[in-house]
Amino acid sequence: MSGGGEGSTLEFTPTWVVAAVCTVIVAISLAAERFLHFLGKYLKKKNQKPLYEALQKVKEELMLLGFISLLLTVLQGSIVKICVPEDVVMHLLPCSLSEAPSSSANETAHASPGSEHHRRLLAEEAAAAGYCSAKHKVPLLSLEALHHLHIFIFVLAIVHVTFSLLTVVFGGAKIRQWKHWEDSIAKDNYETGRVLKPPVTHVHQHDFIKDRFVGMGKRSAISGWLHSFFKQFYGSVSKSDYAALRLGFIMTHCKQNKKFNFHKYMIRALEDDFKTVVGISWYLWVFVVIFLLLNVNGWHTYFWIAFVPFILLLAVGTKLEHVIIQLAHEVAEKHVAIEGELVVTPSDEHFWFNRPQIVLFLIHFILFQNAFEIAFFFWILVQYGFDSCIMGQVGFIVPRLVIGVIIQVLCSYSTLPLYALVTQMGTHFKKSIFDEHIQVGLIGWAEKVKRKKGLKAATESSNQGSSTEGSTVGLQMSGIGRKEPPANGA
Numbered sequence: 001m002s003g004g005g006e007g008s009t010l011e012f013t014p015t016w017v018v019a020a021v022c023t024v025i026v027a028i029s030l031a032a033e034r035f036l037h038f039l040g041k042y043l044k045k046k047n048q049k050p051l052y053e054a055l056q057k058v059k060e061e062l063m064l065l066g067f068i069s070l071l072l073t074v075l076q077g078s079i080v081k082i083c084v085p086e087d088v089v090m091h092l093l094p095c096s097l098s099e100a101p102s103s104s105a106n107e108t109a110h111a112s113p114g115s116e117h118h119r120r121l122l123a124e125e126a127a128a129a130g131y132c133s134a135k136h137k138v139p140l141l142s143l144e145a146l147h148h149l150h151i152f153i154f155v156l157a158i159v160h161v162t163f164s165l166l167t168v169v170f171g172g173a174k175i176r177q178w179k180h181w182e183d184s185i186a187k188d189n190y191e192t193g194r195v196l197k198p199p200v201t202h203v204h205q206h207d208f209i210k211d212r213f214v215g216m217g218k219r220s221a222i223s224g225w226l227h228s229f230f231k232q233f234y235g236s237v238s239k240s241d242y243a244a245l246r247l248g249f250i251m252t253h254c255k256q257n258k259k260f261n262f263h264k265y266m267i268r269a270l271e272d273d274f275k276t277v278v279g280i281s282w283y284l285w286v287f288v289v290i291f292l293l294l295n296v297n298g299w300h301t302y303f304w305i306a307f308v309p310f311i312l313l314l315a316v317g318t319k320l321e322h323v324i325i326q327l328a329h330e331v332a333e334k335h336v337a338i339e340g341e342l343v344v345t346p347s348d349e350h351f352w353f354n355r356p357q358i359v360l361f362l363i364h365f366i367l368f369q370n371a372f373e374i375a376f377f378f379w380i381l382v383q384y385g386f387d388s389c390i391m392g393q394v395g396f397i398v399p400r401l402v403i404g405v406i407i408q409v410l411c412s413y414s415t416l417p418l419y420a421l422v423t424q425m426g427t428h429f430k431k432s433i434f435d436e437h438i439q440v441g442l443i444g445w446a447e448k449v450k451r452k453k454g455l456k457a458a459t460e461s462s463n464q465g466s467s468t469e470g471s472t473v474g475l476q477m478s479g480i481g482r483k484e485p486p487a488n489g490a
Contacts, residue, residue, distance in 0.1 A: 171416030212328035232317035
């Protein structure tokens, strides 16, 4: 046992110290768990389903991080003792070796006042280095690098969940502003329902067509895409767009219910999709690994990769706007005037590969990649400082942050509301068309029908078996009761 207690093991640590530390840690953990529990109950009571789902995702991420932390803690002794030849760790470095601090400077930094944790890491790393140097090799990963990697994974998960939550909260607030459109349309339909409606609608005079129809031919196709690109930056959805798409959905999927609350359904559909957006799927972790692999000195990967979510976001916004233009063109190219109201026809053919779900996947990836960029920046800033070689030059840092802010704002106030509205123009409606209690009732009804069918089939097979068996027994009994004629005919 070394003096001062710095190198003491649990065997030579006062019991009151162990008990006090355990008490504090357990108290903090229980307080956090109870806080999340009561917060979840409060959100459910207030019917804040998106926030409640986000809270569940936070719990999942915390559980995942706890498991990662456990693995790193248990296996760190084995990981730092993985020894490799020195030339193996000299390639694909995030910083040049010429920028590496000297051994004496590094030791001084570790031994600075108030760095007890660093001194412990230095002692353990020295032991691992001695273990590998005896084999004329070096450790594959230092203990401090392993610790920094653990912190980065934690920061990434928290930033992603937070950014996704902010996106859906702000996007949902934008969508809720459309409620007065829903109320206004419902009121107009009620008032005009009591008088004679105009028998003919002049298509090209309709507000929706005037705003979205850009002519016919090849030039109109180019103009349509350009119009879609710029439209996502200002007034991405107008009242005429909302009214036309709303009517098209109702006439296709619930024609008998003209009073259907399309806005309420859209909010419920967005809440269901929110569960997917917040989570960190396995393919997103694959992206993290690929980025860490390509973060090589001089490549400026952290800068160029910031443009990927930005370009994808512009592509998604343009496509969603173009779907509205396609719906308008389908009507305007076929009709000059129609009897009754102008109705668009929803179809999966307007979406990439006839799958509206691809848009949700891309939004999920965009939000994660943007959160990754921001998390990576703050992690380097806190862990290594602004002047770190990994941070790069100011000319590469500022554009990354500006792009990150633009992505967050554009996705919240334009792309997400567009997604919530336009993806309802697919061939099939979502289960959110039913209220939650109706969904439960339908599922229970379907299960009862299955059970009844199974019971009926079993009963019929049993009855058939019984009738066959009864016929056989009857034949046998009739054979016993009937006397056979004598062989000689007497």
